[in-house]
Amino acid sequence: MSLWAVLLAVLALGALGFWLGRRRALGFVAQAGSEVGAVHSRPHQHGVFVAILSLLPALAVIAAWAALAGGLVSREVLASLPEGAVGPSDLERSAFLAEVRGLVRGDYAAAFNAHAEAAAAVWKASATRYAMLFGSAALALGALGALWGWSRLTADFRARTRVERFVMLALVLASLVAILTTFGIVASLLFESFRFFQLVSPVEFLFGTQWSPQTAMRADQVGSSGAFGAVPLFWGTVFIGAIIAMLVAIPLGLMTAIYLTQYAAPGVRKVAKPVLEVLAGVPTVVYGFFAALTVAPAVRDFALSIGISNASSESALAAGLVMGVMIIPFVSSMADDALTAVPRSMRDGSLAMGATPSETIRKVLIPAALPGIVGGVLLAVSRAIGETMIVVMAAGLAARLTANPFDSVTTVTAQIVALLTGDQEFDSAKTLSAFALGLVLFLVTLALNVYALAVVKKYREAYD
Amino acid sequence: MAAHEGAAADGAAETTLKMTARDVRVFYGAFEALKGVSIDVTKEDVTAFIGPSGCGKSTFLRCLNRMNDTVAGARVEGRIELDGQDIHDPAMDVVQLRARVGMVFQKPNPFPKSIYENVAYGPRIHGLAAKKADMDVIVEKSLRRAGLWDEVKDRLSDSGTALSGGQQQRLCIARAIAVNPEVILMDEPASALDPIATAKIEELIDDLRGRYAIVIVTHNMQQAARVSQKTAFFHLGSLVEYGDTRQIFTNPRETRTKDYITGRYG
Numbered sequence: 052m053s054l055w056a057v058l059l060a061v062l063a064l065g066a067l068g069f070w071l072g073r074r075r076a077l078g079f080v081a082q083a084g085s086e087v088g089a090v091h092s093r094p095h096q097h098g099v100f101v102a103i104l105s106l107l108p109a110l111a112v113i114a115a116w117a118a119l120a121g122g123l124v125s126r127e128v129l130a131s132l133p134e135g136a137v138g139p140s141d142l143e144r145s146a147f148l149a150e151v152r153g154l155v156r157g158d159y160a161a162a163f164n165a166h167a168e169a170a171a172a173v174w175k176a177s178a179t180r181y182a183m184l185f186g187s188a189a190l191a192l193g194a195l196g197a198l199w200g201w202s203r204l205t206a207d208f209r210a211r212t213r214v215e216r217f218v219m220l221a222l223v224l225a226s227l228v229a230i231l232t233t234f235g236i237v238a239s240l241l242f243e244s245f246r247f248f249q250l251v252s253p254v255e256f257l258f259g260t261q262w263s264p265q266t267a268m269r270a271d272q273v274g275s276s277g278a279f280g281a282v283p284l285f286w287g288t289v290f291i292g293a294i295i296a297m298l299v300a301i302p303l304g305l306m307t308a309i310y311l312t313q314y315a316a317p318g319v320r321k322v323a324k325p326v327l328e329v330l331a332g333v334p335t336v337v338y339g340f341f342a343a344l345t346v347a348p349a350v351r352d353f354a355l356s357i358g359i360s361n362a363s364s365e366s367a368l369a370a371g372l373v374m375g376v377m378i379i380p381f382v383s384s385m386a387d388d389a390l391t392a393v394p395r396s397m398r399d400g401s402l403a404m405g406a407t408p409s410e411t412i413r414k415v416l417i418p419a420a421l422p423g424i425v426g427g428v429l430l431a432v433s434r435a436i437g438e439t440m441i442v443v444m445a446a447g448l449a450a451r452l453t454a455n456p457f458d459s460v461t462t463v464t465a466q467i468v469a470l471l472t473g474d475q476e477f478d479s480a481k482t483l484s485a486f487a488l489g490l491v492l493f494l495v496t497l498a499l500n501v502y503a504l505a506v507v508k509k510y511r512e513a514y515d
Numbered sequence: 516m517a518a519h520e521g522a523a524a525d526g527a528a529e530t531t532l533k534m535t536a537r538d539v540r541v542f543y544g545a546f547e548a549l550k551g552v553s554i555d556v557t558k559e560d561v562t563a564f565i566g567p568s569g570c571g572k573s574t575f576l577r578c579l580n581r582m583n584d585t586v587a588g589a590r591v592e593g594r595i596e597l598d599g600q601d602i603h604d605p606a607m608d609v610v611q612l613r614a615r616v617g618m619v620f621q622k623p624n625p626f627p628k629s630i631y632e633n634v635a636y637g638p639r640i641h642g643l644a645a646k647k648a649d650m651d652v653i654v655e656k657s658l659r660r661a662g663l664w665d666e667v668k669d670r671l672s673d674s675g676t677a678l679s680g681g682q683q684q685r686l687c688i689a690r691a692i693a694v695n696p697e698v699i700l701m702d703e704p705a706s707a708l709d710p711i712a713t714a715k716i717e718e719l720i721d722d723l724r725g726r727y728a729i730v731i732v733t734h735n736m737q738q739a740a741r742v743s744q745k746t747a748f749f750h751l752g753s754l755v756e757y758g759d760t761r762q763i764f765t766n767p768r769e770t771r772t773k774d775y776i777t778g779r780y781g
């Protein structure tokens with residue numbers, strides 16, 4: 052009895068339950084008449100009710116089967132082995148079990164371990180037994196559930212209410228998945244960061260200016276401790292994401308929004324807005340190689356041509372410029388929303404005073420839309436500092452405290468990538484520092500988002 | 516004062532023409548909202564526009580300072596003159612026109628700036644005050660004329676939007692008169708206000724009469740009778756009757772006017 056066959060059978064059982072429930076309810080209708088209220092719920096609702104009662108327990112058993120059977124079988128196999136047949140370590144055990152599984156599936160012609168053949172037989176027997184157990188349990192529960200549900204149906208049985216409640220429950224569970232995952236991620240960030248802060252003091256991490264997370268391979272190596280002062284990373288992140296990128300994105304995004312909301316003919320607007328949205332949908336890795344292959348060399352050549360001899364091929368400027376371009380649609384669409392939310396009467400009032408359109412924009416519309424624009428810019432900053440691909444490809448990995456945009460700097464995200472690629476010991480300070488960096492990034496973007504959304508919301512209310 | 520013969524005949528000795536409109540038509544796309552309106556606005560009087568909703572009063576009012584230019588799809592035909600000068604003439608700059616012909620809207624629309632800055636907005640744009648002291652004088656004079664000075668003199672730096680609706684509307688009137696216009700257009704300036712605030716606005720209009728030519732759109736017959744000297748009755752995009760307010764309200768020539776005034780339709 053394979054899992055798939057049982058699953059199909061259970062589904063068929065559910066369908067049968069639906070049909071039976073519906074047929075029974077049709078009988079009520081035939082008896083009581085079809086005006087509203089004669090039979091409380093519609094026939095298909097009775098059917099769904101029976102199907103749910105049948106499917107729910109059966110599917111639960113199948114889920115348990117899928118989750119538990121592997122472990123139970125392995126345990127029986129290991130228990131059947133004579134003393135000392137496999138080594139005591141987890142690694143040896145799982146290698147042995149993998150071999151047994153291969154034999155059972157017929158991947159291997161002959162066994163490497165002497166006990167594997169016997170173990171494979173045990174495996175087969177045990178797997179069959181559990182399949183029988185879970186399979187018949189699922190079918191039995193499914194049938195019982197259907198029967199119980201079917202027996203409860205009467206003309207005034209409230210199947211609709213129950214089905215609705217079940218639908219709501221299912222929706223709540225679905226949304227819980229995302230929420231719980233978020234909580235899980237935050238919890239793991241917190242937990243691993245805590246472990247990191249046991250190795251490195253938070254004060255050193257947050258305020259130290261030396262970043263060189265090399266931990267030694269052997270304990271007796273020189274310089275084995277590494278330095279975990281993250282200020283250069285924070286600076287690099289701010290320099291690229293909040294300064295250079297915003298110097299590009301704010302003016303261009305704002306002017307785009309002003310043009311589109313105030314000057315553009317409806318036809319132009321209809322074309323330009325979707326194009327901007329496409330720009331926002333370009334995968335960041337594309338921006339990344341644009342930054343690395345086109346912009347960065349151009350920036351370096353420019354720097355050399357104006358006499359900066361030590362310009363590197365990776366620079367804060369290149370990454371920041373491209374990130375700024377990437378953020379433009381974001382800023383412009385937020386500013387667009389803010390500007391369109393300013394009531395038309397405000398604009399008319401200014402124009403009627405004899406103000407020109409550009410005076411109206413500068414003196415009335417932008418000040419009126421300012422909170423919304425500021426909120427949008429903060430959201431854009433929070434996106435920029437969390438952006439990874441562009442900085443990994445174009446900013447470099449040198450943790451440097453510099454205000455020279457032609458220098459290469461590194462950011463929090465780029466470092467996290469660097470720390471976690473390659474072979475890692477999971478409990479070294481080097482690896483754990485990635486979690487601490489992630490935590491800081493998470494907290495900062497969270498704070499920015501919450502604050503920005505509050506600003507934008509308050510602003511919207513002001514004009515409602 | 517019995518010799519008024521409709522639109523063009525208003526040449527009585529004590530009044531001077533400020534604005535004249537001849538055969539003004541307005542199209543919103545293909546829809547003809549105004550079907551040839553001719554009217555004279557006199558300098559000394561308050562002129563009231565009345566008529567059922569959708570008859571084109573606001574549309575015509577917006578023609579007088581070319582605010583219809585800002586409405587997408589609107590097209591204006593016909594000739595409108597301010598002191599004998601065609602307002603659609605290329606020589607007439609729309610910025611100057613709007614400085615000379617001010618406007619107050621139905622819903623108070625103060626800018627989200629301080630009371631002071633609201634009033635100073637126009638003078639700043641048109642460069643009417645060289646020094647801060649000059650601006651202070653203009654702001655105070657305008658607020659006084661709008662009857663708002665005593666209520667706000669101690670909080671000129673508060674936001675204009677924090678005032679009550681009636682105060683906001685008087686602030687908008689102060690804002691309009693701060694640039695010293697010749698004509699003030701008011702589109703139902705009191706329709707969003709309670710009776711007391713309305714009475715204040717009416718009083719104010721009476722005070723301003725003579726200094727500025729005033730055109731007011733209103734749905735309130737009593738208001739038109741109280742504040743205006745001339746009344747124009749619009750219906751379905753046409754000017755039906757125009758004359759002395761007293762004559763329109765006591766002895767209308769057209770049955771449509773009479774029916775509207777006595778509330779038989781509207």
Ligand SMILES: Nc1ncnc2c1ncn2[C@@H]1O[C@H](COP(=O)(O)OP(=O)(O)OP(=O)(O)O)[C@@H](O)[C@H]1O
Pocket residue numbers: 543546548566567568569570571572573574575586
């Ligand atoms: N922007 C516009 N686009 C299209 N049609 C318009 C526009 N503005 C006004 N109209 C139409 O023109 C006609 C006159 O409108 P207008 O606003 O001048 O009427 P009104 O007399 O001021 O009415 P109310 O007393 O309700 O304010 C109406 O039929 C209206 O639907």
Ligand SMILES: [Mg+2]
Pocket residue numbers: 572573574702
């Ligand atoms: Mg109107």
